[in-house]
Amino acid sequence: MHAQRKMRKPDIKMVILGDMNVGKTSLLHRYTERSFKDTLSTVGGAFFLKQWGPYNISIWDTAGREQFHGLGSMYCRGAAAVILTYDVTSWQSLVQLEERFLSLTDSANGDCIFAIVGNKADLTDACARDVAPKAVRLEEGDESDHLECPTPPHTPTVHKQVMREDALALYNRIIHSKVLEKRTSPPAEDVCFETSAKTGYNVDTLFETLFELLLPSIICTQTQVESPTVCLEDYEEMKKKKPVCCT
Amino acid sequence: MSVKAFELVPAVEWEQLTAEKARAAVECIECCGEHLYVCTSDCVLHHFLLEARTTAKGRHTYRTQKLLQKVLNSKKPAAELKAASALDRLVVLCDAAISLVDMLTLEAVPSGGAKLRGVTAFSVNENPVTGDAFCVEMAVVSARRRAVHICTVHEDRVQVLKEVVTPEQPCALAMDGYFLCLALPMQYMILNYSTGVSQDLFPYNSQERKPIVKRIGREEFLLAAPGGLGMFANAEGISQRAPVSWSEGVLAAAVCFPYVVALDEGFVTVHSMLDQQLKQTLSFREGHVLQDFEGKVLLASTKAVFVLVPLPLETQIQDLLASRRVEEALVLTEGAQRNIPKDKFQMLHKRILQQAGFIQFGQLQFSEAKEHFRRGQLDVRELISLYPLLLPASSSFTRCQPPLHEFADLSQLAQGDPEKVERCKHFLIGYLREARAGEAANGFREDVDTALLKLYAEAGHDSLLDLLASENACLLADSAPWLEKHHRYFALGILYHYNGQDAVALQLWVRVVNGDLCDPTCTNLFQYIVDFLSRCPNLDLVWKYADWALQKDQKIGVQIFTKRPISKELLNADDVITYLQKHHRALLLYLEHLVLERKVQREKYHTHLAVLYADQVLGLLSRPADTREHLASARTKLQHLLRESSLYRVQLLLGKLQDSELLLVERAILHGKLDEHDTALHILVHQLRDTTAAEDYCTWASAARGHAHRRRLYHHLLGRYLDPDMPGGPRAVEAVDLLNRHSEVFDAVQVLKLLPEAWSLGLLHPFLCGALRASVHACRTTQVALGLARAENLQLHRDRLKYRGGPILMSEKKGCHLCHNTFRDPECMCLPGGTPVHTHCAAQKLQDTPIKRRLDRTHTSNHT
Numbered sequence A: 001m002h003a004q005r006k007m008r009k010p011d012i013k014m015v016i017l018g019d020m021n022v023g024k025t026s027l028l029h030r031y032t033e034r035s036f037k038d039t040l041s042t043v044g045g046a047f048f049l050k051q052w053g054p055y056n057i058s059i060w061d062t063a064g065r066e067q068f069h070g071l072g073s074m075y076c077r078g079a080a081a082v083i084l085t086y087d088v089t090s091w092q093s094l095v096q097l098e099e100r101f102l103s104l105t106d107s108a109n110g111d112c113i114f115a116i117v118g119n120k121a122d123l124t125d126a127c128a129r130d131v132a133p134k135a136v137r138l139e140e141g142d143e144s145d146h147l148e149c150p151t152p153p154h155t156p157t158v159h160k161q162v163m164r165e166d167a168l169a170l171y172n173r174i175i176h177s178k179v180l181e182k183r184t185s186p187p188a189e190d191v192c193f194e195t196s197a198k199t200g201y202n203v204d205t206l207f208e209t210l211f212e213l214l215l216p217s218i219i220c221t222q223t224q225v226e227s228p229t230v231c232l233e234d235y236e237e238m239k240k241k242k243p244v245c246c247t
Numbered sequence B: 001m002s003v004k005a006f007e008l009v010p011a012v013e014w015e016q017l018t019a020e021k022a023r024a025a026v027e028c029i030e031c032c033g034e035h036l037y038v039c040t041s042d043c044v045l046h047h048f049l050l051e052a053r054t055t056a057k058g059r060h061t062y063r064t065q066k067l068l069q070k071v072l073n074s075k076k077p078a079a080e081l082k083a084a085s086a087l088d089r090l091v092v093l094c095d096a097a098i099s100l101v102d103m104l105t106l107e108a109v110p111s112g113g114a115k116l117r118g119v120t121a122f123s124v125n126e127n128p129v130t131g132d133a134f135c136v137e138m139a140v141v142s143a144r145r146r147a148v149h150i151c152t153v154h155e156d157r158v159q160v161l162k163e164v165v166t167p168e169q170p171c172a173l174a175m176d177g178y179f180l181c182l183a184l185p186m187q188y189m190i191l192n193y194s195t196g197v198s199q200d201l202f203p204y205n206s207q208e209r210k211p212i213v214k215r216i217g218r219e220e221f222l223l224a225a226p227g228g229l230g231m232f233a234n235a236e237g238i239s240q241r242a243p244v245s246w247s248e249g250v251l252a253a254a255v256c257f258p259y260v261v262a263l264d265e266g267f268v269t270v271h272s273m274l275d276q277q278l279k280q281t282l283s284f285r286e287g288h289v290l291q292d293f294e295g296k297v298l299l300a301s302t303k304a305v306f307v308l309v310p311l312p313l314e315t316q317i318q319d320l321l322a323s324r325r326v327e328e329a330l331v332l333t334e335g336a337q338r339n340i341p342k343d344k345f346q347m348l349h350k351r352i353l354q355q356a357g358f359i360q361f362g363q364l365q366f367s368e369a370k371e372h373f374r375r376g377q378l379d380v381r382e383l384i385s386l387y388p389l390l391l392p393a394s395s396s397f398t399r400c401q402p403p404l405h406e407f408a409d410l411s412q413l414a415q416g417d418p419e420k421v422e423r424c425k426h427f428l429i430g431y432l433r434e435a436r437a438g439e440a441a442n443g444f445r446e447d448v449d450t451a452l453l454k455l456y457a458e459a460g461h462d463s464l465l466d467l468l469a470s471e472n473a474c475l476l477a478d479s480a481p482w483l484e485k486h487h488r489y490f491a492l493g494i495l496y497h498y499n500g501q502d503a504v505a506l507q508l509w510v511r512v513v514n515g516d517l518c519d520p521t522c523t524n525l526f527q528y529i530v531d532f533l534s535r536c537p538n539l540d541l542v543w544k545y546a547d548w549a550l551q552k553d554q555k556i557g558v559q560i561f562t563k564r565p566i567s568k569e570l571l572n573a574d575d576v577i578t579y580l581q582k583h584h585r586a587l588l589l590y591l592e593h594l595v596l597e598r599k600v601q602r603e604k605y606h607t608h609l610a611v612l613y614a615d616q617v618l619g620l621l622s623r624p625a626d627t628r629e630h631l632a633s634a635r636t637k638l639q640h641l642l643r644e645s646s647l648y649r650v651q652l653l654l655g656k657l658q659d660s661e662l663l664l665v666e667r668a669i670l671h672g673k674l675d676e677h678d679t680a681l682h683i684l685v686h687q688l689r690d691t692t693a694a695e696d697y698c699t700w701a702s703a704a705r706g707h708a709h710r711r712r713l714y715h716h717l718l719g720r721y722l723d724p725d726m727p728g729g730p731r732a733v734e735a736v737d738l739l740n741r742h743s744e745v746f747d748a749v750q751v752l753k754l755l756p757e758a759w760s761l762g763l764l765h766p767f768l769c770g771a772l773r774a775s776v777h778a779c780r781t782t783q784v785a786l787g788l789a790r791a792e793n794l795q796l797h798r799d800r801l802k803y804r805g806g807p808i809l810m811s812e813k814k815g816c817h818l819c820h821n822t823f824r825d826p827e828c829m830c831l832p833g834g835t836p837v838h839t840h841c842a843a844q845k846l847q848d849t850p851i852k853r854r855l856d857r858t859h860t861s862n863h864t
């Protein structure tokens, strides 16, 4: 059974893009393994298969290194959602999203959903640091981590370089430049997150929200095989239902 | 850490390839079944037969036999060889031209059709679309042309089917169906030559690094990507597997599921496609060819050819398990599912799961171990057998061969750490419990239950008793010594009982109660034995141990008899009574049980009990000191029985109690039983002088016998009170009290006659009021009843008339039914059915038939 699950074809694909070291691998690790540890630099790309209810969602982790840049659009091909990740302490990482990574998403699906994620919020925001212990188990002895974040986590003096407004603005520019229909794209407030892979802050929310948003497309791809007419109806139905399950 | 996935086995040695002095190097190879073709730099084409051998030690070797060699008709050695076995042809790319060579003779075959010149690369379609078995499809790239030619190779000719234009000149290509996967100078792309649709994959500088394009399966390709990555891409241009990370200098790659093998300047690397991990690195110098031929991976240095023989999957998995890499082993196993027949896979998978479970068990990772045992459907006995002595001696179990783990037993596993042993035992208890609950224990319940019993006994676990009390298959022979060893005698008794050996069980328990044995886990064993005996169908045992129990405690001991289920009673009550003669207290309790609880209606028991009660009371009376309370309660019991029962022999008891001056109430009751109310009341009023008792007596004695009887008794009592002959004179006060309180019972008229004239009206005021009120009340209720009865009668009349029909019409013309004369006046009678007749006719008729008179009640009615 386990084996079959592993072998099953994914129903839908998600891709995480962003500059190296913004914490893409850590985010995915936090979500799938529910822990935070020092990750090795991702070589090329990696992917996880996430069982979400009856659906299999493949989530691709990409390498931010310039060297692997060319592979980005290949990973994005056929993606139903793209998570553009930056580091809240690095303005440059946000700029990179627009300059380098956005173009890669041209190969994604036409109705692809975008999310903008500012990671490492624990370094700048108190609320992201102290997450309810129930939801997240803080890893002990993260001494090595202090090398990366020069300040002790208790007094976050790291300057927050990217404000949420910047991310919202970027999102709106993306929607505009992609000439995506306003009607089908979710509003910026819904898909711009500030997260911390380290504390788990907002990580589940990020993925679960995206899965919810993707549900219509998942059902669509599944039913397309059988009868495309049903698919349209389903889609309408899902849209009507959506506010209910989101609240 | 690494796995040994492949072994490098030499196939063709240097000496077999070159003449003594010449320095030829291997240029390219082709392998087709057992045929191996090697072209060396001196333009010689060699043909070998490659036979796989397995040595006695299980090692793979190849025996290579040279069949032929031939100098090519060219100044340059072949760059690529490809066998078309269906045509017996070898496609040779040599000096930028494609030619055909006979596979067996190595003779060049003159080929007609198109001449393909300036060829830089070609690829055979392993997923052909033409459907012609006697031709091979091929895509050919020519120098300085931005195009690919699709051709077919026949036995004697090559035919160009189509020219497909490409954006740049391709440098390498692979083909699958209609899909061409091309390495262009600056990128890879996929092209469907049938539809012309193309899909860019990713950028790659082919000038900098040699591109690699390999078809690895249906519509899936493996490509060398920047940064030394091995990328997978399917025909839609989507990557469905995560890339593997090679070195930058990778020269060639091949797939041998589930591994990707790659060659660079110094090494052969093996990555798993399942988890991307590098699994094995083999040092290999001067390697320059690595290719897979129908699943066989061949490797060539300039001087020799090797086969990369995959180690059997199971060996690889076992290697992983041996180094405790459970997850990887499972991934490898599960990854192989598609390549192994279903039943074989299931067996393998189960076994690996079980082994994985044992590894985790050894590391005390119990929850993971349990999950793997469950999924691997482990025979629980494998686990039990780790614990010394747990399996019953009679168990037929032998451990699985080859063994699932390396542990001899638990102490070896725990390395003597008692805490670890304890944790393992705790785990096993939980595991066996679950196994019992499910189906995992089917077929060897005895082993499982016995093992669990032993664990419980050892741990002093409470559940031991639950186990024994519920349905179980614990083996007695094996469990008994164990339970004895741990002093669980009570449990052992229960086990004996479960096995039908009640006698042994009782013997054991009795020894515990007597203090010969000690079982600290049970407290009230005596009570348990008594209860046990009370349920015991074996009467011999009951009699055997009853004496012991009664000697120990009569009150509890008698429960052997009193608690017996009535429905299936085998004991005769008389026997029990006879038996209990020597146990006085028990006898009393037993009789109480019979008479009061079970309400057995037999004179014998009632009399016996009454006599015992009476004796008790009399006994207490003879010892007047400090027995007041006892006496009171004994008397209450006696009185209760005397009052409530009507079966005992009154005279007998009367005789017993006759002489006692103290037991007046009892005597009165007895007289009452004989209907000697006068005597009874006499005793109560004059001897006992207890008016309340007297009144109670009246109430009791008349309880079930109606108002009249009651009245009579009360009159008796009144009579007694007023009796002038009694010593002390009439008891006026009591009499007045009685009358005033119970005015409703008395017949006032009679009472008034009895009462002395002198009594004042005021004295009897409540009585008289009551009597008067009662009389008036009776009068009125009677009137009401009368009225109601009348009303009812009227109602019935009405109903009757209603049912009889409408009014009866009379006229002078109507004739009487009886005399047939007409009516003269309106008076008439009706016969049943409403027929009017003359009154006198009806009377006449009734007189004539006196019997019918009663039946034919006619009604007189007046109609106008």
Ligand SMILES: Nc1nc2c(ncn2[C@@H]2O[C@H](COP(=O)(O)OP(=O)(O)O)[C@@H](O)[C@H]2O)c(=O)[nH]1
Binding pocket: A018, A019, A020, A021, A022, A023, A024, A025, A026, A027, A037, A038, A039, A040, A041, A042, A064, A119, A120, A121, A122, A123, A145, A148, A149, A195, A196, A197, A198, A199
């Ligand atoms: N403080 C903090 N550090 C993080 C967070 N996420 C990742 N990091 C660190 O950032 C570094 C890069 O993370 P990684 O996941 O490899 O980034 P990637 O290159 O985008 O995959 C690592 O040293 C992580 O420990 C976070 O939420 N908070």
Ligand SMILES: [Mg+2]
Binding pocket: A024, A025, A026, A039, A040, A041, A042, A061, A062, A063, A064
């Ligand atoms: Mg990473």
